[in-house]
Amino acid sequence: MTTYEIGIIGAGTMGSAAAFHLAKRGHRVITFEQFQVVHDFGSHSGRTRIIRHAYHESPDYVPLVLRADELWLELEKIHGQTLLIRTGGLDMGPAGCSFVRGALEACKVHHLPYEHLKAGEIMKRWPAFRIPENWEACYNAQAGFLIVDRCIQAHIQGARAKGASVCEGERVLSFEDQGTQVQIRTDRDIYTVGRLIVCAGSWTSRLLKNLGLPLVVRRKTMAWFRPRNPADFVPEKFPIFITESEEGAIYGLPLYDHPGVKMANHYGGIPTHPDQVDRTFQETDVTEVKNFARKYLPGLTEEILEGKICLYTLTPDEHFIIDFYPDKSHIVIAAGFSGHGFKFAPVVGEILADLIIEGKTRYSIGKFRISRFF
Numbered sequence: 001m002t003t004y005e006i007g008i009i010g011a012g013t014m015g016s017a018a019a020f021h022l023a024k025r026g027h028r029v030i031t032f033e034q035f036q037v038v039h040d041f042g043s044h045s046g047r048t049r050i051i052r053h054a055y056h057e058s059p060d061y062v063p064l065v066l067r068a069d070e071l072w073l074e075l076e077k078i079h080g081q082t083l084l085i086r087t088g089g090l091d092m093g094p095a096g097c098s099f100v101r102g103a104l105e106a107c108k109v110h111h112l113p114y115e116h117l118k119a120g121e122i123m124k125r126w127p128a129f130r131i132p133e134n135w136e137a138c139y140n141a142q143a144g145f146l147i148v149d150r151c152i153q154a155h156i157q158g159a160r161a162k163g164a165s166v167c168e169g170e171r172v173l174s175f176e177d178q179g180t181q182v183q184i185r186t187d188r189d190i191y192t193v194g195r196l197i198v199c200a201g202s203w204t205s206r207l208l209k210n211l212g213l214p215l216v217v218r219r220k221t222m223a224w225f226r227p228r229n230p231a232d233f234v235p236e237k238f239p240i241f242i243t244e245s246e247e248g249a250i251y252g253l254p255l256y257d258h259p260g261v262k263m264a265n266h267y268g269g270i271p272t273h274p275d276q277v278d279r280t281f282q283e284t285d286v287t288e289v290k291n292f293a294r295k296y297l298p299g300l301t302e303e304i305l306e307g308k309i310c311l312y313t314l315t316p317d318e319h320f321i322i323d324f325y326p327d328k329s330h331i332v333i334a335a336g337f338s339g340h341g342f343k344f345a346p347v348v349g350e351i352l353a354d355l356i357i358e359g360k361t362r363y364s365i366g367k368f369r370i371s372r373f374f
C-alpha cells in the first residue's frame, strides 16, 4: 500500500495538465493511465486540435481560452518545442447564423480583435474557399491549432521533472472514499491518497456510477482529404475554420504532419460505450464532410488518405463539468468536455490544482457546476 498526497485518474488531456500544475506547485502526485500516455482510444486522437478565441458557444469561455493560450506559450518555452501554430480562424455560415453571431458577440464582449467578412472578401483572402454569396464570417487572427501529442507529452514530462509519478498501463478499477483519505484500487495494486481528481474522459460514468451523471459518449470520425495542390492548404495560406452549414458543423485545419487536410463534423456520431467502440473507419462515416468539401473546397479531391475514430463525452448542455464531487471537498471531477475541451487543458489543469489544494479558484467556473443536472 503506497501513500500519496494527490491521486489523478487519467493522464489524457486534462489529467496530464492537472499533474503538471500540481507538481509545479510542489505537491506529491500520482497519476494513473490505463493505456500509454497519448493514445488513440479516448478523446485526444487525431494529431491536432483547434484553438479558437472568438468563442461562439458563449463569451464566458473567452477569459479561459486567453489564459490557456498564455499557458500553452509558457509550456512551449519549458518544453522547447512548438505546441501552438497560429493560422487565424473563421467562424462561417449563412448571414445571421448562430456561429457567426456568437463569435462576433464574444469578440465584442471581450474586446478581441476581429473582422466581420462577407463571402467575396473571404474567397479573395483565402481562395481555397468557394462559398455561397450569402455567407459571412467572423475572423479572429489569434486562432490556430495545437499539436496534441506534444501538448500532452509536455505536460507529462514537466510533471515528471517535478517529481510526479505517472503509472502507464495501469487501470483504476474503483476508489473508496474513507473520509480523510481515498483508497484507489487498480489492476496492479492498492494506493492511498489524501485527495483525488477524476479526469477519466469517456470512462467517467463507469468510475462514478453512483452519481448517475448524464454523460453520453459518442463515436466521432475525422478524415484527411488529399488536396490537388498542397501549397494551397499550408498553415500560412489556409486558416482553421468551423461552419454552420446544411451539412453540419463542419470544421477543418490546414496541412500539418500529414499529406491530407483534416476535416470533421462536430455534430452527430452514434452513442457508444468506450470499451466497445467500432474502431473501423468507413467512408460513409464522413458523407456530410465529403459533400461539404465537394461544394465549398474545390481544391480538395474526394480521396480520403486516412480516417480516424475518436470519442466525445457530452453533457446535455455541452458545457463542461469542473466541480467537487457532491459533498466532498477532497475529490474533484473534470469531465464532459463535449468535443471542445482540448484548447482549455492548461487552464483546466490550473483550476483543478486550485480546487483540490485551496478549495476555490479565481476563474469563473459557475457554468460547469455538477448541481445543474440534479
Ligand SMILES: Cc1cc2nc3c(=O)[nH]c(=O)nc-3n(C[C@H](O)[C@H](O)[C@H](O)COP(=O)(O)OP(=O)(O)OC[C@H]3O[C@@H](n4cnc5c(N)ncnc54)[C@H](O)[C@@H]3O)c2cc1C
Pocket (backbone or CB within 6 Å): 009, 010, 011, 012, 013, 014, 015, 032, 033, 034, 035, 042, 043, 044, 046, 048, 049, 050, 051, 170, 171, 172, 173, 199, 200, 201, 202, 203, 204, 207, 220, 221, 222, 264, 310, 311, 312, 334, 335, 336, 337, 338, 339, 340, 341, 342, 343, 344
Ligand atoms: C474528433 C474530435 C475532435 C476534437 N476537436 C477539438 C478541437 O478542435 N479543439 C478542442 O479544443 N477540442 C477538441 N476536441 C475535444 C477534446 O479533444 C476533448 O474535450 C479532450 O481531449 C477531453 O479530455 P479528457 O482529459 O476529458 O479525455 P482524454 O484525453 O481521453 O483523457 C482521459 C484519460 O483517462 C484515461 N482513463 C479513463 N479511465 C481510466 C481508468 N479507470 N484508469 C486509468 N486511466 C483511465 C483514459 O485512458 C484517457 O487517457 C475534439 C474531440 C474529438 C473526439
